[in-house]
Amino acid sequence: MLKWLEKNLPKIVMAPAVGLIGWFVYGFVLWTLYISFTNSKILPKYELWGVGQYTKLWASRKWLIAVDNLLIFTALFLIFCVVIGIILAIFLDQKIRAEGLLRTIYLYPMALSFIVTGTAWKWILNPTLGIQKLFIDWGFENFTFDWLVNREMAIYTIVIAGVWQSAGFVMALFLAGLRSVEDEIVKAAKIDGASLFTVYWKILLPMMRPVFFTSFVILVHISIKSYDLIVALTQGGPGISTTMPALYMTQTAFHKSQVGLSAASAMMMFMAVAAVIIPYLYSELRRENAR
Amino acid sequence: MQGSLQSSSYKKLEQKSKYTNIFLRWFLYFVLILFASYFIFPLYVMIVTSLKTMEEIRQGTLLTWPSALNFESWGVAWGGRGYGAGDTYLKPYFWNSIKMVVPAVFFSTFIGAMAGYVLTKWRFKGDKWVFLFLLFGCFIPYQAILLPMARTLGVLGISNSVIGLVLVHTVYGIPFTTLFFRNFYVSIPSELVKAARIDGAGFFKIFFKILLPISTPIIVVTVIWQFTQIWNDFLFGSTFSFGEAAPIQVALNNMVLSSTSVKEYNVDMASAIIAGIPTLIVYVLAGKYFIRGLTSGAVKG
Numbered sequence: 001m002l003k004w005l006e007k008n009l010p011k012i013v014m015a016p017a018v019g020l021i022g023w024f025v026y027g028f029v030l031w032t033l034y035i036s037f038t039n040s041k042i043l044p045k046y047e048l049w050g051v052g053q054y055t056k057l058w059a060s061r062k063w064l065i066a067v068d069n070l071l072i073f074t075a076l077f078l079i080f081c082v083v084i085g086i087i088l089a090i091f092l093d094q095k096i097r098a099e100g101l102l103r104t105i106y107l108y109p110m111a112l113s114f115i116v117t118g119t120a121w122k123w124i125l126n127p128t129l130g131i132q133k134l135f136i137d138w139g140f141e142n143f144t145f146d147w148l149v150n151r152e153m154a155i156y157t158i159v160i161a162g163v164w165q166s167a168g169f170v171m172a173l174f175l176a177g178l179r180s181v182e183d184e185i186v187k188a189a190k191i192d193g194a195s196l197f198t199v200y201w202k203i204l205l206p207m208m209r210p211v212f213f214t215s216f217v218i219l220v221h222i223s224i225k226s227y228d229l230i231v232a233l234t235q236g237g238p239g240i241s242t243t244m245p246a247l248y249m250t251q252t253a254f255h256k257s258q259v260g261l262s263a264a265s266a267m268m269m270f271m272a273v274a275a276v277i278i279p280y281l282y283s284e285l286r287r288e289n290a291r
Numbered sequence: 292m293q294g295s296l297q298s299s300s301y302k303k304l305e306q307k308s309k310y311t312n313i314f315l316r317w318f319l320y321f322v323l324i325l326f327a328s329y330f331i332f333p334l335y336v337m338i339v340t341s342l343k344t345m346e347e348i349r350q351g352t353l354l355t356w357p358s359a360l361n362f363e364s365w366g367v368a369w370g371g372r373g374y375g376a377g378d379t380y381l382k383p384y385f386w387n388s389i390k391m392v393v394p395a396v397f398f399s400t401f402i403g404a405m406a407g408y409v410l411t412k413w414r415f416k417g418d419k420w421v422f423l424f425l426l427f428g429c430f431i432p433y434q435a436i437l438l439p440m441a442r443t444l445g446v447l448g449i450s451n452s453v454i455g456l457v458l459v460h461t462v463y464g465i466p467f468t469t470l471f472f473r474n475f476y477v478s479i480p481s482e483l484v485k486a487a488r489i490d491g492a493g494f495f496k497i498f499f500k501i502l503l504p505i506s507t508p509i510i511v512v513t514v515i516w517q518f519t520q521i522w523n524d525f526l527f528g529s530t531f532s533f534g535e536a537a538p539i540q541v542a543l544n545n546m547v548l549s550s551t552s553v554k555e556y557n558v559d560m561a562s563a564i565i566a567g568i569p570t571l572i573v574y575v576l577a578g579k580y581f582i583r584g585l586t587s588g589a590v591k592g
Contacts, residue, residue: 105327232525235548
């Protein structure tokens, strides 16, 4: 008995982690999947109902708006974060004075919660006392900036705050990537007469393909899950114009008590994340095995 | 003659490139500082707004410097105004968050350290699959587990309590902590462990005597990561708790959204700073470890 215990001790120590994740991640996802095929309202029902919730979901105007917003947000969030991140990383890589200080400034928003970020930006973008007033005071008397309360534009305020929070992170990833390139490669290219621009555009950036890939995966992942920022900034409003899938899911589940429908929306989110993550994990694993 | 011509045109060229270099340098700093002000701007606005009176806020702009260092709104944000009903302030929720963060960080770090240790130093058949099995937990959108979690907490009788949130954060932290420790221990030569095993050292002795003493950097990374994630969480806090058991981010959001009387932006900003200051301090003091966590666990963001 004691011998058995000693031999299996590592597996016993491993058991809580595997057990907890097995139950709380895999078990729960399967439960949600099952419930999405039932006609559950306030309380879960276990009688199968087919794909009714999914047809209902994709016929819902609010869900379609949420998906639309997610696509707009993800595209802009990705583009701005990556462009700003790369510019900052390349510029910081030029033996800059006070590089440490600048890096700290670019990255500190990552330490704040989305609620804090949202609260701050909500005040800054406030249509009466915020940026609008600043510009009017500077002499632009007809300046208006009401994106926060404008149905058409409110989604872009979430992009502004989101990019502010996450661009520094992309900068950190690219800076680490650039620093890991051998100096010799750059030196050799310069001896051959390549300009700094060519060195980056033709040699270094193409070498950063894994960093692009990682940034893409992380940013898409953040944007699919984005919830806190919207709650703090717009609560999905004005009206439902800035609803996103994560907000739709919690509202349907906890305010409207449509458990089956919200489970279906959760599964759609799950599938979207899986579509991005599984290829990523696969390639990471292959890279590790090759090492 | 020809030689001197060549050298003078070469000099001109060099001169020209020197000027472009100086220009480029200035341009570089200009862009970097421009972005730095974009990133600093909200923090500046938060601080100065929190120090102004409402009168000053209405008269000035976002950038106006406060006329005096007035910490009144900080007091209101932290401890309220002293009258009974409807007086919400952050102090009790701040302590809720502390009571939630400390045990959750401890348990998730410990379980992750053990798992990382086994996965690298006591390898067994299929350990790679077990790692992948745990790793996937880093990526799932939590919406897919909210409904069963709410029911489970209800069944266990710990819904709307700090204990419930400790459980939730411990469980969903394990994939990250395991990832950190596994990636750290994989780089430590297994010969150390093998030699100790030959000398008769057991499972726990090897961990506590050999691995733990050299694990300080990864423990710091993990603790900072978990602390930041749990302190900043809103989704779990707002779904599984309300009223008195709520953590600080939920309380901050409720405070800002409450539309009881006139909007007090100075109190809002003071509240936001109070809710953000613990993680900000950790970032300033241990930024190196914070960034290491971000880039190596680079998944959750």
